[in-house]
Amino acid sequence: MSQTGEPLRYVSAARALHWVTALLVLSTLPAGLVMVQEGLSRPLQNGLFLYHKNIGPIVLILVMLRLVLRVLKRPPPMPDSVSRPQAIAAGVVHALLYLTLLLMAVSGIIRVQAGGYPMEFWDPLMGGLIGRDETLAEAASAFHALCKTVLIVLLAGHVGAAMIHGLIKRDGVFSRMWPPV
Ligand code: HEM
Ligand code: HEM
Numbered sequence: 001m002s003q004t005g006e007p008l009r010y011v012s013a014a015r016a017l018h019w020v021t022a023l024l025v026l027s028t029l030p031a032g033l034v035m036v037q038e039g040l041s042r043p044l045q046n047g048l049f050l051y052h053k054n055i056g057p058i059v060l061i062l063v064m065l066r067l068v069l070r071v072l073k074r075p076p077p078m079p080d081s082v083s084r085p086q087a088i089a090a091g092v093v094h095a096l097l098y099l100t101l102l103l104m105a106v107s108g109i110i111r112v113q114a115g116g117y118p119m120e121f122w123d124p125l126m127g128g129l130i131g132r133d134e135t136l137a138e139a140a141s142a143f144h145a146l147c148k149t150v151l152i153v154l155l156a157g158h159v160g161a162a163m164i165h166g167l168i169k170r171d172g173v174f175s176r177m178w179p180p181v
Contacts (some may be wrong), residue, residue, distance in 0.1 A: 008076035008172070012181050014069055019180040021062045025101065025155075028055050032148065053112060054121045060105035063098055081171040090161070097154050104147045111140035 009015065028051075034040070035048035078087045112119055113130040114137035130136070166174030 008079070009176050009178075010075055011069075011073045014066065014073060014075075015177055015179070016181050017062055017066045017069065018177055021059060021066065021101075024055050024059050024062070025151075028052055028059065029148070029151065029155075031055075050120060053108070053117075053119055056105050056108045057119070057122050057126070059101055060109075063101050063105075067098060076176060079172045081169065082173065093154055093158055093161075096150075097158060100147055100151045100154060104144060104151060107140045107144040107147060111137055111144055114140060 010018070031048045031052045035045055035052060040048075078090075082090075109119070109126065110130055113128070114133045116132040116137075119127060162174055162177075165171055166178075
């Protein structure tokens, strides 16, 4: 709590950016998982690829904005109910979430461009940054898939912990990021 009795929160821009990013990641991730499956109809697969390739770079921009904002507006202190080791663990997971998202977006862009594929909406801005290179495309594809597994594990821990704080402990950690604006 602050001195006025208000719960301590991230600033509203940080909360808005968190929830928009969460929404986009929680749709881009399943879209990616489904679109690489065998036996999908062409229109469905094309639609998922189109969504995935065009939303991914938005996630990259949002993460960079969040990191800049985080430097300008430091997060509020943790409530006393959170022990020092817990706070450190949360900090490590948050840092790894940022890093994994950055790596996913960059490896996705490299995979698409080195594979000689279009990025549609983003081509005028970042098309042709990387020339065609099958070896690089394959390496980026393998790395992208590896990052996906790391991201899923981190998200399970992050969302699970947020739920425990929000629904069971009700200790004010969830409301640090709520409401979204
Ligand atoms: C239902 C889903 C989610 C819930 C309930 C949730 C909840 C929260 C809460 C309560 C915090 C504040 C924790 C604290 O103050 O220490 C937080 C921070 C954070 N969340 Fe989430 N989150 C969700 C989804 C996501 C997703 C999908 C991502 C990204 C992939 C994400 C990334 C982050 C990061 C990086 C922070 C740290 C913010 C900072 O200190 O800069 N969250 N989340
Ligand atoms: C930052 C958020 C991103 C997330 C969470 C994400 C997630 C995923 C996931 C889960 C897969 C399926 C991998 C598998 O199961 O093998 C995938 C595949 C793929 N993603 Fe992403 N991705 C992101 C960004 C991007 C970006 C920015 C691009 C390109 C512009 C991209 C292009 C691709 C491509 C082309 C595949 C198919 C991989 C292949 O067949 O080699 N992704 N992504």
